[in-house]
Amino acid sequence: MEVQSDLGATLATLLGLAWLIPLGSFAAILFFGPKMGPHGRNAAWVATSAIGASFALSLIALGTWMVSHPPAAVEHASAQHQSAQPDDHSPWSPPRDGGSVSATFARFAADASAGESHAAGESRHGHSAHATGGDAPTKPAYSGDWYSLYSSPTLVLSIGWYIDSLTVLLFVMVTFIATCTHVYAVGYMQNELHDITDHEVTLASGGHLHRPGRYPRFFQGLSLFCFSMLGIVIAGNLAMVFVFWELVGICSWFLIGFSFERTSASTAANKAFIVNRVGDVGLLIGLMALWGSLGTLHFGNTVTVHADGQQVVRPGLFSLVRPGEHGHALQVPDGMVVAAASDRVASIAAGNSAEEAAAEVAAEVPEWRAMGMGSWLLVVAGLGIFCGCMGKSAQVPLHVWLPDAMEGPTPVSALVHSATMVAAGVYLTGRCSPLFTPDVLMVIAYVGAITLLLAATIALVCTDIKRVLAYSTVSQLGYMMLALGVGGWVAGLFHLVTHAFFKSLLFLCSGSVIHACHTNDMRRMGGLLKKMPYTGWTMLVGCLAIIGAGVPFVIGFSGSYSKDSILAQALVFQRINPSHAVLWYAAAGGTALTAFSMFRLWFMTFVGEPRDEHVAEHVHESPAVMTVPLVVLSVMAVIAGWSLGPLGVATLLEQARPLGTADGLTGGGLLTAAVTVPAEAASHAEDIHFLVTVTAFATAAAGVLLAAAFYAWRLVNPAAIAALLRPAHTFLEHGWYFDEICDWMFVKPTYGIAALASANDRRIIDPIVHFFAWASRQLAAGDAWMDRVVVDGLVNVLASATWATGLRLRAIQTGHLRQYVMFIVVGTVAIFLLASIMFGTMVAGP
Amino acid sequence: MNLLFDPVGVSHYLVVGAILFTTGLVCMVVKRNALGVLMGIELVLNGANVNFVAFGSPVLRGEQASILGLDGQLIALFVILLAAAEAAVALAITLNFYNNYSTVDVDRADDLKG
Numbered sequence: 009m010e011v012q013s014d015l016g017a018t019l020a021t022l023l024g025l026a027w028l029i030p031l032g033s034f035a036a037i038l039f040f041g042p043k044m045g046p047h048g049r050n051a052a053w054v055a056t057s058a059i060g061a062s063f064a065l066s067l068i069a070l071g072t073w074m075v076s077h078p079p080a081a082v083e084h085a086s087a088q089h090q091s092a093q094p095d096d097h098s099p100w101s102p103p104r105d106g107g108s109v110s111a112t113f114a115r116f117a118a119d120a121s122a123g124e125s126h127a128a129g130e131s132r133h134g135h136s137a138h139a140t141g142g143d144a145p146t147k148p149a150y151s152g153d154w155y156s157l158y159s160s161p162t163l164v165l166s167i168g169w170y171i172d173s174l175t176v177l178l179f180v181m182v183t184f185i186a187t188c189t190h191v192y193a194v195g196y197m198q199n200e201l202h203d204i205t206d207h208e209v210t211l212a213s214g215g216h217l218h219r220p221g222r223y224p225r226f227f228q229g230l231s232l233f234c235f236s237m238l239g240i241v242i243a244g245n246l247a248m249v250f251v252f253w254e255l256v257g258i259c260s261w262f263l264i265g266f267s268f269e270r271t272s273a274s275t276a277a278n279k280a281f282i283v284n285r286v287g288d289v290g291l292l293i294g295l296m297a298l299w300g301s302l303g304t305l306h307f308g309n310t311v312t313v314h315a316d317g318q319q320v321v322r323p324g325l326f327s328l329v330r331p332g333e334h335g336h337a338l339q340v341p342d343g344m345v346v347a348a349a350s351d352r353v354a355s356i357a358a359g360n361s362a363e364e365a366a367a368e369v370a371a372e373v374p375e376w377r378a379m380g381m382g383s384w385l386l387v388v389a390g391l392g393i394f395c396g397c398m399g400k401s402a403q404v405p406l407h408v409w410l411p412d413a414m415e416g417p418t419p420v421s422a423l424v425h426s427a428t429m430v431a432a433g434v435y436l437t438g439r440c441s442p443l444f445t446p447d448v449l450m451v452i453a454y455v456g457a458i459t460l461l462l463a464a465t466i467a468l469v470c471t472d473i474k475r476v477l478a479y480s481t482v483s484q485l486g487y488m489m490l491a492l493g494v495g496g497w498v499a500g501l502f503h504l505v506t507h508a509f510f511k512s513l514l515f516l517c518s519g520s521v522i523h524a525c526h527t528n529d530m531r532r533m534g535g536l537l538k539k540m541p542y543t544g545w546t547m548l549v550g551c552l553a554i555i556g557a558g559v560p561f562v563i564g565f566s567g568s569y570s571k572d573s574i575l576a577q578a579l580v581f582q583r584i585n586p587s588h589a590v591l592w593y594a595a596a597g598g599t600a601l602t603a604f605s606m607f608r609l610w611f612m613t614f615v616g617e618p619r620d621e622h623v624a625e626h627v628h629e630s631p632a633v634m635t636v637p638l639v640v641l642s643v644m645a646v647i648a649g650w651s652l653g654p655l656g657v658a659t660l661l662e663q664a665r666p667l668g669t670a671d672g673l674t675g676g677g678l679l680t681a682a683v684t685v686p687a688e689a690a691s692h693a694e695d696i697h698f699l700v701t702v703t704a705f706a707t708a709a710a711g712v713l714l715a716a717a718f719y720a721w722r723l724v725n726p727a728a729i730a731a732l733l734r735p736a737h738t739f740l741e742h743g744w745y746f747d748e749i750c751d752w753m754f755v756k757p758t759y760g761i762a763a764l765a766s767a768n769d770r771r772i773i774d775p776i777v778h779f780f781a782w783a784s785r786q787l788a789a790g791d792a793w794m795d796r797v798v799v800d801g802l803v804n805v806l807a808s809a810t811w812a813t814g815l816r817l818r819a820i821q822t823g824h825l826r827q828y829v830m831f832i833v834v835g836t837v838a839i840f841l842l843a844s845i846m847f848g849t850m851v852a853g854p
Numbered sequence: 855m856n857l858l859f860d861p862v863g864v865s866h867y868l869v870v871g872a873i874l875f876t877t878g879l880v881c882m883v884v885k886r887n888a889l890g891v892l893m894g895i896e897l898v899l900n901g902a903n904v905n906f907v908a909f910g911s912p913v914l915r916g917e918q919a920s921i922l923g924l925d926g927q928l929i930a931l932f933v934i935l936l937a938a939a940e941a942a943v944a945l946a947i948t949l950n951f952y953n954n955y956s957t958v959d960v961d962r963a964d965d966l967k968g
Contacts, residue, residue: 821966821967822964822967823963823964823965823966823967824960824961824964825891825960825961825963826882826883826884826885826886826891826960826961829879829882829883830883833879833883
């Protein structure tokens, strides 16, 4: 790479090391875990120091980044984009006249041929960053390959990196939360150091399962989990993403099924894995659509320098879909157009030589593109990738695995729900955002909106403390997807980062509560605040952060910044596309639901009189190794959204914004009517900001007050309300009957098919096989008779005849020497006489 | 032709050879003593030898003998050699037989009777 700049190399080394250290820890614990101190006690410190080192390296990388790319103030930068927005180059950019789809395509077609001429010049200054000629904006990003597994003109499989500020930021976030979780787990998993009697597993003998502790194994899994997640974040191409995507899946399987003797745990692990598999099929289809038509899976451009000093630039996905010479506007790449017009290409190729055909196809491509060919391929690619993200990030209808994933130990839940598993889906959606057409973005937005509402309503009635948190995670993930769908790229990923901090905090707090109460049931808790002050107060911080509490227009918890920016984007979207107003109402309404369910949780657990004396008796604060991470995380949950001048998560993310997405997008037509996805900068407008802040504060406050009325002041009896709304309550308690529907739609038919297949086996296949077996036996019996009677008989007859002959002949074998001589003499004379009779002349002679 | 009046030629030698051969054969068949049998064998061999020498003699056969050269005499020598070897082996067998059975009666040597 020409601009294999020192900074890129430094960052790649730092983050590469940060990525590989957990793998080393995994290998060490895998091979030497049981030997690490008594019961593998020291494995915890191996894993924790490994992830700590990763965190340190990530921090250094972040520092390096900040020094060389100081973030600019976001408002002004965006305003400039805004002013530059009327850009006729982009096919899907917001047209000022609200033009139709075909018009935008036509406009693009005119530009396409003009753009071709730039292409040759472009390749000369190949660039690891997306630096392109002209006045197009650039984005600091570095990419490259460490190791190439396979290389051909149509496919490069490699282990590589793509580093921009999003990568660096997520590295810091993931390693930080993972470090806190590791430290916490040192205390939480203490009981795994001894033999364990699992009271939830009843053996056939009637006793309970007794098993050795699995302390090292847990940390081994955590290390591999971190390694896999970091691999997704650093990956330089989609193939590598897919590999680590699957690794994350299998790690979640290991860890959710940590107590695999419990049926519930092993079922939950299988469920998580299988549901993710469903999404991964979509992801594979997306990858195939991209690779089959474009021949590359790299995000950034790849530059290879040949021996003669000539540089060859292979454009990556981003520059193929949003070429620099078109102002990074979204267009259907040539490869997809040609792939979609394969019959026309074939007819051209039939009549011409290869060079002529290639030239003619190249000349025809803009026209075909203007006809809309190949855009469906881009939509398929986008939907496929998003389908994978739906599985990982638990979007409806693939959200069913996440609540069940509670079966894993709480540190795992914290990691899965904040930094690793579910973050992967949102991250990939964000990373691939430049590839998404308006159709795909609409699907993302609606799936997100449905998810956030559905999960938020279920969270209202759950009584399992971790389940409430799980559904609130699903709901927050819905927010992120909604934001990404309506054009809030920074908003969605900003929420991903802040949410990671407070959701891991909430989970670790709930783990601390469970550790003390030995139950997950909130109906048996209450009044724990006095006995567990650290846990209680830090959890309050987490709850305030997740509902986006703050003093309006002054300061707030981290969640308020990110959630406000999501709401703002949704509001802008609603202003531009009134027909999609439901997205905004869903987002705004979800705030109230979240606030209610989170404070219901907090009030039920920590406030009022204990509901179950037996539980409350034994409650004690957790040890320092568990509370210190809580305090650290709660600090982060407060300040993660703050920005110090230009330094802040949002401004950092703004640097990573994919080129071209700042301008918004217009189009559609394949799945929805044409929509306009607004530029994110629009959401920073003063009136929008005001309206959103007031709405968010009011809805959240309403939710909190309602929760307080129900559970803190106990003005209203929740049971009475539940009885009043019995059908709705039951509906929500069953999680909108998703499991039942799945059971009815997929599991039952599968059982039915299995029963049919089994009947088919037993009734039809088995008799045929049995018949052949019987026939073989009969045939064999006949064959045996043949052998015994005929073949053996012949052999025996021959033998007995020989025997009899021998018996006869022994009579002349007298043993008398003189007799033998007589025989010789007589025989000789006889032969002589015989010969003389037959050949008389010989004897007669002359 | 009359053998008694003809000058001595090949035929006379052949008659002597035939008498020797027959005598030896009869001796082999009728003698029960192993040594007698061996003597019969020697007679048979020498009867044959007379024939070889007679056919190979240039004196008796003139020009015709030169077709064969010294072959007759050589084969006779070979037979004598063979007879010597045979006598040595046969005498050893006989001696062994005598050691085991205290007799040289060949009729007693019927262990290999069928």
